[in-house]
Amino acid sequence: MDFSRLQTTSKIGDDWVYPQPPCLNFGWLEVDRDPAHRIYWEEYGNPAGEPVMFLHGGPGGACAPAMARFFDPARYRVILFDQRGCGKSEPNVASAGAAVALAKNTTADLIGDIEKLREKLEIAGPMHVFGGSWGSTLAMAYGIAHPAHCASLILRGIFLGAPEDLLYLYQGNAATWADDPYGLTEPGAYMKYPDEWADLLSVLTPEERGDVMKSYKAIFDMVPANAAEKERQLKAALTWSLWEGVISNMIPETADTGKFGEADFALCFAQIEAHYFANALFLPAGHFFDNIATLAGIPIHIVHGRFDEVCPLTQASRLVAALRGAGTEPATYVVTNAGHSAMERENALALTAVMDGLPRIGAA
Structure with a gap:
């Protein structure tokens, strides 16, 4: 089968009107x-x-x-x-x-x-x-x-930034995902990106998935006491960052995640977002x-x-x-x-x- 004619990216590529200015x-x-x-x-x-x-x-x-x-x-x-x-x-x-x-x-x-x-x-x-x-x-x-x-x-x-807007992006079917990962129990971005959604939820326990944003915020807020906790915190930041970065494109850029997969960017992006979302912006x-x-x-x-x-x-x-x-x-x-x-x-x-x-x- 030949899939070479299918669209592989939705990014602008070389179609910019203006060149990069200095x-x-x-x-x-x-x-x-x-x-x-x-x-x-x-x-x-x-x-x-x-x-x-x-x-x-x-x-x-x-x-x-x-x-x-x-x-x-x-x-x-x-x-x-x-x-x-x-x-x-x-x-x-x-x-x-x-x-x-x-x-x-x-x-x-x-x-x-x-x-x-x-x-x-x-x-x-x-x-x-x-x-x-x-x-x-x-x-x-x-x-x-x-x-x-x-x-x-x-x-x-x-x-x-209304509560329903954040629930659509971060909660979806998370509370029931362990028992029914493909159940359309609530509206959400997970419906279009089920594999990326699985990655986002994989960081959390089934109990933590009852409130995804709150659970991620708790991970970001902890002061790591050992290497394992530090590793979990970094993994959480990268996973949060990649979730939004990948689903921002109509055709997901899974092979090239760009800045969203970089540790320093992810730590800033994820923790600042969680900070603002936890405080109703x-x-x-x-x-x-x-x-x-x-x-x-x-x-x-x-x-x-x-x-x-x-x-x-x-x-x-x-x-x-x-x-x-x-x-x-x-x-x-x-x-x-x-x-x-x-x-x-x-x-x-x-x-x-x-x-x-x-x-x-x-x-x-």
């Missing part, structure tokens, strides 16, 4: 003390161009230079930065430990960091705020806190819907993959319905034939098209 500037900015958090930032594109503040996902996902490729480098001044605790920001969960790196690490802190970075880089007027997945959450939270600083919100893979329940009038006053552009299993399309649907209920249509609403990742070909091309079509800041 990094123009970089640095660390102290944003807090006790502990002294310093966030790492980079700048790309046109130094005199329209500013774009890029908010990465996770939380804990960190940035990479390829994230500057969504933007016309002649038009935009693109700022990438690693949020507290991850990437090149300091202290880092992987090197300094969770107790230090997760201190003063909340959504309000991250919003404050964006403001400090905006001031550091002398962005006086409004800017485009671009975020996907958790980055979409943070972008909306920032927009609610500082609407005057937002020329537009460009959001990919809407993540509202450090946002009041219903925060976005209670403040929908503020969001409705900002041009919002949404790109969401129809086959997104990390953040199912219903999350974008809920947001769009709320905007319409507030009397405003999204400036753009594109549903792509893609999964979750921004690097999925259809998502990447749609995001670039949105950026190419934005009204210029200050244009009449």
Whole structure:
């Protein structure tokens, strides 16, 4: 049998509209003390161009230079930065430990960091705020806190972070999995990725699977007393990281897991996510819907993959319905034939098209 004609990847590959731009500037900015958090930032594109503040996902996902490729480098001044605790920001969960790196690490802190970075880089007027997945959450939270600083919100893979959203991703049929691993007892991403789901649950005992997120958080929070506990903690972080990394693609990249299979990245990503998820994202329940009038006053552009299993399309649907209920249509609403990742070909091309079509800041 010849399977050579079948699609083997859903990533963008060589189909980017713009080449990788060079990094123009970089640095660390102290944003807090006790502990002294310093966030790492980079700048790309046109130094005199329209500013774009890029908010990465996770939380804990960190940035990479390829994230500057969504933007016309002649038009935009693109700022990438690693949020507290991850990437090149300091202290880092992987090197300094969770107790230090997760201190003063909340959504309000991250919003404050964006403001400090905006001031550091002398962005006086409004800017485009671009975020996907958790980055979409943070972008909306920032927009609610500082609407005057937002020329537009460009959001990919809407993540509202409600309890049902997290249960879909992390709980599913876990409680009954030992007795019936293929039973469709509850909705969840496990239905599309049963092998990867088995890997996620393999770290836990049957009793621990009754609350997957709580059990993983307990593993991350423990101070290992011996080599076996340290090994279990690292395995848990890698497994958590790989679960989300692999299922972010419509066609799973099992042969090349990229950063999600790297120990330092996984320790940051998994522990920061678990920290935020255990604390309801450090946002009041219903925060976005209670403040929908503020969001409705900002041009919002949404790109969401129809086959997104990390953040199912219903999350974008809920947001769009709320905007319409507030009397405003999204400036753009594109549903792509893609999964979750921004690097999925259809998502990447749609995001670039949105950026190419934005009204210029200050244009009449």
